[in-house]
Amino acid sequence: MTINLKVWKQKNAKTSGNLETYKVDHVSPDMSFLEMFDVLNEKLVQDNKEPIAFDHDCREGICGMCSMYINGQPHGPLEGVTTCQLHMRSFSDGDTIVVEPWRSAAFPVIKDLVVDRTAFDRIIASGGFVSVNTGNAQDANNLPIGKDKADMAFAAAACIGCGACVAACKNASAMLFVSAKVSQLALLPQGQPERESRALNMVAQMDAEGFGACTNTGACAAECPKEISLDNIARLNREFLGASISNQEV
Amino acid sequence: MSWLTKTLTSSIGKKLLMALTGLFLCTFLVVHLIGNLQLFKNDGGYAFNNYAVFMTTFPVIKIVSYVNYALILFHAFWGLYITYKNRQARPIGYAVVKNSSSVFSRNMAILGTILLVYLVVHMSDFWYRYHNEALPYVQYTEQISTGNVETTLMETGYTQEAKKVESFNEEAGTKTIIVKDLYSVVSFSFQNILLVLFYVLSMFAVAFHLFHGFQSAFQTLGWSHPKYTPLIKGIGIWIFAVLIPVGYAAMPLYFYFLK
Numbered sequence: 001m002t003i004n005l006k007v008w009k010q011k012n013a014k015t016s017g018n019l020e021t022y023k024v025d026h027v028s029p030d031m032s033f034l035e036m037f038d039v040l041n042e043k044l045v046q047d048n049k050e051p052i053a054f055d056h057d058c059r060e061g062i063c064g065m066c067s068m069y070i071n072g073q074p075h076g077p078l079e080g081v082t083t084c085q086l087h088m089r090s091f092s093d094g095d096t097i098v099v100e101p102w103r104s105a106a107f108p109v110i111k112d113l114v115v116d117r118t119a120f121d122r123i124i125a126s127g128g129f130v131s132v133n134t135g136n137a138q139d140a141n142n143l144p145i146g147k148d149k150a151d152m153a154f155a156a157a158a159c160i161g162c163g164a165c166v167a168a169c170k171n172a173s174a175m176l177f178v179s180a181k182v183s184q185l186a187l188l189p190q191g192q193p194e195r196e197s198r199a200l201n202m203v204a205q206m207d208a209e210g211f212g213a214c215t216n217t218g219a220c221a222a223e224c225p226k227e228i229s230l231d232n233i234a235r236l237n238r239e240f241l242g243a244s245i246s247n248q249e250v
Numbered sequence: 251m252s253w254l255t256k257t258l259t260s261s262i263g264k265k266l267l268m269a270l271t272g273l274f275l276c277t278f279l280v281v282h283l284i285g286n287l288q289l290f291k292n293d294g295g296y297a298f299n300n301y302a303v304f305m306t307t308f309p310v311i312k313i314v315s316y317v318n319y320a321l322i323l324f325h326a327f328w329g330l331y332i333t334y335k336n337r338q339a340r341p342i343g344y345a346v347v348k349n350s351s352s353v354f355s356r357n358m359a360i361l362g363t364i365l366l367v368y369l370v371v372h373m374s375d376f377w378y379r380y381h382n383e384a385l386p387y388v389q390y391t392e393q394i395s396t397g398n399v400e401t402t403l404m405e406t407g408y409t410q411e412a413k414k415v416e417s418f419n420e421e422a423g424t425k426t427i428i429v430k431d432l433y434s435v436v437s438f439s440f441q442n443i444l445l446v447l448f449y450v451l452s453m454f455a456v457a458f459h460l461f462h463g464f465q466s467a468f469q470t471l472g473w474s475h476p477k478y479t480p481l482i483k484g485i486g487i488w489i490f491a492v493l494i495p496v497g498y499a500a501m502p503l504y505f506y507f508l509k
Contacts, residue, residue, distance in 0.1 A: 006345075019345060072348030098346045105339050170356050171336035173261075203260055212339030213261035213332055215358065216466040217351035231474050237262055238472030244257040 001027040001093040003036065007052055008100045013108050013116075019098065022052075029089035033076065034059060034066060036088055053112040061085040061225065064160030067167070068113055069100040074164035074223050082162060082225040102163050104172035106209040119209040120161050123178060126205035130185060131193045149187050156183035158226040165220035165228075171212025176220035178206050179236035180228045186239050196243035203240050262470075264332050269467035271325040276464060276490060278318050279456075283497045290504060294401035295433025296390050302380065302432045303414045326366045333359040354458040355466070361459040368452035375439055380432050384409065388431035391424050404428065440505035453499040461491035 003024045010017025024040045031039070034056050041051035057065035066083040070076035076086045091097065099113065107115040159180035166174050182199050185191025191198070214233060221230045257263045285305065288297040305311050349356065379385065387404035415428045440446055464486030468474070473482070 069344060072344065072346040073350070077348075100344055100346070103340050103342055103344055105341055168350065170340075170351075172339040173336070175261075203262060207261050210339060211261075212336035213265055214470075215336070215355060216462070216469045217355040219349065219351040222350035230469070234469050234472050234474030236472075237266075237470055240260070240262050241257070241266060241472060244253065244263075247253075250253055 001029060001088060001091070003027050003088070003091065004094070004096040005040070006096065006098045007113070008109075009052070009112055010101075010109050012111055017109065017112075019100075027088050029087065031088045032059070032084055033068070033070070033086040033088065034084050053110075053114045055114050056084060059084040062160060064162035067102050067115060067117070067163060069102060069167055071098055074102070074167040075162075075225050079222075080225060080227050082160075085225075102167040104163075104166050104211065106172065106174070106211050107163060107166065115163075117161075117163050119211070120163065120174070120177060122209065123174070123202050123205045124161075124181060126201040127181060127185075127198045128194055128201065130190055132190060143189050145188060153184050153187040156180045156187070156228065156232055159184075159224075159228050160226055162225060164223050164225060166211065168219040168223035169212065169214075170217060170219065171215055173214050173220070174206050174209070174211040175214040175233050175236065176224060176228055176230075178202050179232035182239055183232045183235050186235065195239070196247045199236065199239040199243045200247065203236075264328070265470045268325065268329055268332065269470040271321045271328070272463055272467050274321055275318075275325060276460070276467075279490070279494050283494055286501060287497070289433070289436060289501055293399060294390070295388065295431060295437075296392075296399050296401065298433045298436075299388065299390075299429045299431060300414075300427070303429055306380070307413055322369065326362060329359060329362050352462060355462040358459060358462060361455045364452065364455040365459060368448070368455065371448065375445075376432065376436065379435060380430065385430040385432065386434060387428055388434070389426060389428045391426045394423050394425055403431070403434075436501075437505050437509050440502045440509075443506065446502040446506045449502040450499045453495040456498070457491045457495040460494075461487060464490045 005022040005024060006019045007022060008017050009020045022040055024036060024043075027036050027039070034054070037052060037054055044051045055065045055067050057063040059066075061082045061084060064082070066075070068075070068083045070083065070086070075081060075083045076090065078086050078090055101107075101109050101113045102115045102117075104115075106119040107117055110116050157180070159177060161177060163174075163177070165176035166172050169175075182202060185198065186195050216230070216233070218230055221228060251259075258267060285301055286298075288301055291297045305315070354361065386406065387408050387410065389402045389404055391400040391402070392398070393400075410428060413429065417426045418424070419426065440449075465479075465483045468479070468482045473479075
């Protein structure tokens with residue numbers, strides 16, 4: 001296949017960028033989207049041109065590093081997969097594909113398609129620790145957890161923190177990410193001691209980072225590669241508003 | 251900052267205020283529609299004009315109506331402020347966007363602005379005129395035993411201090427009231443096809459705004475559960491996005507085509 005690419009090129013955070021056109025020949029339908037970029041970059045290096053900078057790590061769909069906004073959708077047209085798990089068979093010969101970085105004031109572009117997502121790390125850090133006893137692991141049955149709760153917590157914990165929710169949201173809101181992180185602990189007994197402070201601090205940090213507010217459009221959940229549900233956002237609203245009323249700080 | 255200000259100015263708190271005021275305005279829509287259904291009574295405006303007097307004189311209703319006006323303004327401008335802040339969260343937009351959300355949910359501010367313009371027109375059409383302009387008066391004589399009502403338009407230039415003057419004639423067994431004839435004002439206004447069109451189109455904006463807004467308010471409150479969320483969504487669509495806008499739109503259409 002031959003693929004025409006329009007890729008966002010930007011030297012660094014301070015300069016402005018623009019879409020540049022590339023043509024990639026001999027693309028195999030079995031290549032992943034990132035492998036197609038590898039082929040293009042190799043050719044660019046051979047031609048003494050600058051390769052395109054993009055984020056990637058595990059290439060197994062579990063690390064959350066790849067972050068391409070492909071033809072108007074984070075992680076491209078397939079549902080429930082990251083960019084690294086998107087294959088060229090999802091496109092047709094001769095297609096023109098527009099690839100842009102995540103767009104958010106809280107995710108400044110570092111170079112080309114690479115954005116700075118440390119805002120997410122700061123939100124996680126603001127959530128604080130989970131009180132867990134050290135020493136020997138206790139008997140598993142000491143802490144009974146209902147199957148339904150365990151399943152909901154696990155579904156929330158599937159979030160890989162890639163930022164597709166922010167990229168998809170018209171307000172560049174991080175609510176789906178924060179809601180998944182708050183939910184996975186709020187649903188389990190281990191998360192109870194810091195339950196209130198976690199919700200309050202993570203929301204405060206989310207606001208401080210400059211993410212937008214939630215309009216409940218549902219674009220985040222629709223584009224999430226891990227299919228995190230909007231129910232988590234309702235839970236975050238409950239956790240935050242409940243904690244605001246019941247915590248001891250006046 | 252006190253805990254309350256901190257909560258209400260957080261991104262979730264700002265939305266909470268939108269949800270609570272929005273739901274209050276939804277209850278207003280229900281009450282306003284039920285009251286105005288009296289426009290469809292074929293009684294020369296007897297029920298409707300009496301209702302207008304009650305709504306503008308009964309103290310509790312007066313207080314609630316001013317709270318309602320304040321909340322409409324708050325909901326509108328707070329919403330525009332949130333929209334403005336949300337736009338700042340993405341200073342550089344995308345070249346290509348393929349949306350996976352509903353067009354209504356993405357354009358609540360535009361729909362809301364249309365509604366604000368509509369409300370200004372609507373309030374100056376009826377509310378302002380009822381309170382500040384020399385409206386025609388109408389006299390209703392009700393035969394108490396039979397309930398028959400005789401309608402007499404007062405001559406132009408007639409005016410009275412009280413909103414409603416009531417008198418009884420015990421010999422004839424009749425009750426006579428003289429009130430401002432808002433019914434005729436409504437009836438006359440809706441002979442203008444442009445106004446009728448504007449009102450009907452505005453009701454589409456109500457429908458689209460509530461199609462997303464009603465269920466969204468509950469999501470913001472954190473009320474999401476497989477047991478009752480389908481019911482909330484159903485009420486939002488069938489009552490607030492269909493039944494209520496259709497009910498309102500029927501009024502100008504009724505006067506234009508049938509009166």
